[in-house]
Amino acid sequence: MREELPRVVRDDAWAPLVIRTDFTDDAAWREVVAALAQAVEGERGGESAVHLVEDRRWEGVPGDLALAAAARDEELSVVFLADDVTMRSPLRPLLALDLGADDYQDLDPVYYQELIDSPPPREVRVVPDAVHMVHGNMQLANVDFAEFVEDAAGDPDGGVRDATAASAPTGSEG
Template sequence: MRPPLPLPPDDDGESRVPGILLVRTGRDDDVWEDVLWRMGELPGMYRSDQGDASEAVARESISRRLIVAEDPAWRGATSEDVSAALERPGIWVPDLVVLTDDRTGRNADWRPLLAFRSSGDDAFWITPRQVAMTYLVLHRPNLSFTIDRFADKAPIELQWEREEGEEPDEDDFYEPVGVELESLNAPPRYTRPARELPPLIQENDLLVRTDFTDDAAWASLVERVCLPCPGYDDVIDDFGDYVDFVDDPAFAGATPALVMAEVRDSDTQEEEEEMVSGVVMIADATTMREPGHRVLVIPLEDQIGFAFRVDPEVVGTMVANLAIGNQDIGDWRNDEA
């Protein structure tokens, strides 16, 4: 009989803490450490050898949990075993469960993880970096729809029908969600900031300055976003009321992962029916120093973590169309490509 998973008690109060449970089921230490390294030093991360699981909530501005279960007693466990353990009454239940698997050990390029909701339904494959990027925005509304898309894109069933008794190989599986992230020259990885960053309240769409070497370039960028020059026709003449510009030195040098981890909705947004897009924008060193001042766009709900750049003159048009659902992230990523 396996021991209980290291889960804290069920949340008290009205606000439930979102989070993910990661369970080690394999025996290879190198594979396990590779998975953890790719995921990064995530906020709210609790490893089962760190004491009381009830303390497993990030001390940063956004509460979330990543419970890492690495008890040797869970080696060889299946998704059914974990699902059964989550039926114990009185425990906190994660939004998503991910397990290492035989496929995790076989594929050193992607390290696919087996993922499912606590109910055990709609299992799918996902890479460690995609798990990490999803975790950073798990507190946002409508993330359940994102997970639904993951399940549709990379289900655990085989792509091809096998002959009876024939063992499947890697080509028979669907590619896990997040392969593109793992394949980038500089793949995203969260590392904790030296000091706690302030929250980014998304009352409007946000453009966050992370490079402070050129104040004139920043001023020019703000003007070009607010007042696109002739040739960028739009029904809105001034986007200054739709984009908030964050000029806070606390974010100097912040990576996209650090910025996206701090974005949260305004408490009044739903009451006032304000509409914002599912992205956060960054003015980094490349934005400031290159002639076009192209803004870095970080998706927060669809295609999470897949950054791309747009001209400052189209920022307003982009966020407006994303907010009303007239376009999606793919339209803008494809345009850049």
Template structure:
């Protein structure tokens, strides 16, 4: 399996290829500026390659460039849910004691840990902009997620 590309922008990796129309709809949403006065937009490098079909989060993390702090995954849930709940994956070093990485399991030996959070497509810009610029901490988004574990904005 080939490694994910390096990019200045946050990677959005498509892993579900079952519905091309749903994928195009999702792409339109995440590449359209917010409807707020400032027109915020997630800075994304879209990876639309069937080589990454059905990969797990662990496999994606293993293929990601080491310097990436945030990955976005367009999986089956994102392409079938009415709110297009993308999977945001926050990378952390193994020795990170902030709590990120807890979901990575105990066999993450020499690989970075990670934490996951669903984010509706219309709010992706908020997480991507603020995490990429280090304006906010990951935990602020986790804490703002609703009971179902989906971040829908502040």
């Protein structure tokens, strides 16, 4: 039986929460952290830093338990996990989990049976440079989580990317 997961207290509601659940590759984790830090430099300097949780009590925690623990933060709409897929993939995609998906459990089945039977997806892979974009849009309720899932389905690697980061000039145009 797993002991209760530690409570996560974020100092800044605008800081995305990234929890490390895989401790097999410290070099890969450093790459994730560097990519997250790079995503807030330059033009995005006004964005909040990322709240990183690197506590071995989270090691191997599956998405459903991470969701339950993260749901204690009522202001949080999405949590990101650095899991085994993150550590193995060269893109370092984090697993984004939608905390708002539980809202469908309390719906009246008379009117919402189809939605109850086929709830929207609650997880998607997000490359580090898109974490702030996904988090910000979810916090502001600008975009439904399902739209990020749809974007990832159209990506050759199956992940959400920040289109503004991908289309930013590289300095080699001329």
